[in-house]
Amino acid sequence: MRVIVVGGGIAGLGAAFRLREAGHAVVLLEKDTEVGGRCRSVLWNGVWAVTGAFAFLGSETNLTEQAKKLGIHQPDQLADLTAAHQWNVWVKRKQAVHFGSFDLLGAARHPFIPFGEKARLLATIPALARQVIAGDPRDITSAAAFDDVNACAYFRRYSPTFVDYFLEPCMGMFCGYGEDDFSLAWTVWSSSGRLSWGAKNIWSFKERGAGRLTWALGEHLRQDPGCDLRLGQAVRSVHPQGQGVRIETDAGTVTGDAVVMAVPGNHVAGLMPELDDARRAFFDSVDYAGHHIVYYLLDRPKGELLDTYVLPAADGFKRTGNLRFTDMGNGKTFAHSQWKDWGCRRHAGASDAELLDIAWRDVVDVLPELATTRVLDSFISRQPDAICKRPKGYIAGLQRFQALGQLERVVFCGDYLSNSTVGQSHWSGMQAAEQLMELA
Numbered sequence: 315m316r317v318i319v320v321g322g323g324i325a326g327l328g329a330a331f332r333l334r335e336a337g338h339a340v341v342l343l344e345k346d347t348e349v350g351g352r353c354r355s356v357l358w359n360g361v362w363a364v365t366g367a368f369a370f371l372g373s374e375t376n377l378t379e380q381a382k383k384l385g386i387h388q389p390d391q392l393a394d395l396t397a398a399h400q401w402n403v404w405v406k407r408k409q410a411v412h413f414g415s416f417d418l419l420g421a422a423r424h425p426f427i428p429f430g431e432k433a434r435l436l437a438t439i440p441a442l443a444r445q446v447i448a449g450d451p452r453d454i455t456s457a458a459a460f461d462d463v464n465a466c467a468y469f470r471r472y473s474p475t476f477v478d479y480f481l482e483p484c485m486g487m488f489c490g491y492g493e494d495d496f497s498l499a500w501t502v503w504s505s506s507g508r509l510s511w512g513a514k515n516i517w518s519f520k521e522r523g524a525g526r527l528t529w530a531l532g533e534h535l536r537q538d539p540g541c542d543l544r545l546g547q548a549v550r551s552v553h554p555q556g557q558g559v560r561i562e563t564d565a566g567t568v569t570g571d572a573v574v575m576a577v578p579g580n581h582v583a584g585l586m587p588e589l590d591d592a593r594r595a596f597f598d599s600v601d602y603a604g605h606h607i608v609y610y611l612l613d614r615p616k617g618e619l620l621d622t623y624v625l626p627a628a629d630g631f632k633r634t635g636n637l638r639f640t641d642m643g644n645g646k647t648f649a650h651s652q653w654k655d656w657g658c659r660r661h662a663g664a665s666d667a668e669l670l671d672i673a674w675r676d677v678v679d680v681l682p683e684l685a686t687t688r689v690l691d692s693f694i695s696r697q698p699d700a701i702c703k704r705p706k707g708y709i710a711g712l713q714r715f716q717a718l719g720q721l722e723r724v725v726f727c728g729d730y731l732s733n734s735t736v737g738q739s740h741w742s743g744m745q746a747a748e749q750l751m752e753l754a
């Protein structure tokens with residue numbers, strides 16, 4: 315087969331790699347000048363700064379397998395971020411709280427949560443655990459029973475402290491989610507088994523950070539004569555026809571036997587004019603939360619600053635999710651501030667300079683001692699479509715979409731089909747390749 319892969323994020327790269335392993339010819343079309351999509355790093359002031367994904371979950375073993383195949387999974391090349399994720403949470407009482415794994419048991423053990431709330435929280439565990447144990451965390455059907463329940467509303471009945479100081483900041487930090495954006499199904503699914511943002515086995519690459527993986531995949535495919543990697547080629551439309559597919563790009567027409575659609579879910583329908591109404595309805599319902607990252611180089615050593623401050627919305631931090639500080643060892647500090655969805659949307663029309671200015675004012679709001687610090691340099695990675703939202707009813711919609719079955723020459727992959735992580739998206743790309751090969 316000659317397969318066209320549209321989109322060179324981790325999903326498209328995973329699909330292309332798997333197809334090449336099986337000996338199929340691949341044309342990979344990526345609109346940017348580098349592959350990686352939302353999992354990419356740039357060199358900035360001598361530091362590899364991620365523009366999207368920051369870390370991988372040890373539980374998503376397909377990523378470690380992929381890294382092994384690329385020869386980049388050597389102990390000296392990997393950074394274990396577990397310790398760094400023993401977060402310090404910034405709370406109303408201006409008290410630094412040690413934040414361990416994001417799970418109910420961890421929260422129930424925590425001294426900050428009042429005893430009565432803990433007891434009520436623990437009472438929810440058997441029901442949730444039954445759900446988790448019953449199914450494969452990758453299988454969305456195992457979570458469908460909880461799909462119509464809003465996680466914050468559910469847990470707030472048992473422990474408002476857990477929601478305001480654990481669940482919301484944690485989700486806000488990684489996902490830019492607002493309270494209405496995640497169902498209980500998604501929360502259970504995310505915090506169970508292999509998907510857990512637990513305190514163990516969170517890893518990245520020392521050099522280049524998370525973007526090392528997509529960069530190495532891109533290099534591998536670039537050197538592979540069986541893969542035609544075309545960067546800077548935006549696809550305009552995709553047309554399944556007769557025995558193959560025709561794809562219009564801004565550089566001309568590309569044809570093949572089949573296509574892997576590996577673009578974010580909210581872009582699919584716009585690229586496929588002949589798509590049927592039922593599938594179009596699903597893709598039109600896919601929505602993403604924004605998540606910007608703002609980087610600063612500060613003219614001061616880190617000193618007393620904590621590694622991480624998580625800013626709960628309960629304390630009025632609706633825009634900035636967290637702040638992180640790293641000592642550069644040369645009297646300077648590398649800092650980044652992460653924006654939640656609410657802030658990204660609210661200031662969507664602002665220029666980069668305006669956003670940088672607002673973000674710095676948020677930093678000073680939290681840490682007034684930085685008011686006199688000189689910012690030597692800064693940049694913003696704007697990600698208006700960062701993390702696929704999981705509102706109530708999403709899983710039911712996804713199930714309806716999956717029940718429609720497969721198209722003959724088109725397969726889909728991406729984080730909207732599974733969980734919004736690099737590992738899950740990569741896995742969906744591998745699945746898409748397998749589906750095509752079964753059909754062939």
Ligand SMILES: Cc1cc2nc3c(=O)[nH]c(=O)nc-3n(C[C@H](O)[C@H](O)[C@H](O)COP(=O)(O)OP(=O)(O)OC[C@H]3O[C@@H](n4cnc5c(N)ncnc54)[C@H](O)[C@@H]3O)c2cc1C
Nearest residue numbers: 321323324325345351352366367368369549700729735736
């Ligand atoms: C700020 C941020 C932080 C995150 N943190 C984490 C984290 O710590 N851990 C984690 O696991 N996940 C994290 N994520 C989520 C993770 O990055 C994504 O779920 C994952 O990278 C999605 O991969 P993808 O291949 O599905 O999509 P993408 O990476 O978006 O890839 C799609 C590709 O398609 C290309 N494309 C789009 N339209 C066209 C077109 N018309 N023609 C050609 N090419 C096109 C795009 O340029 C892109 O390269 C984060 C995301 C963001 C934005």
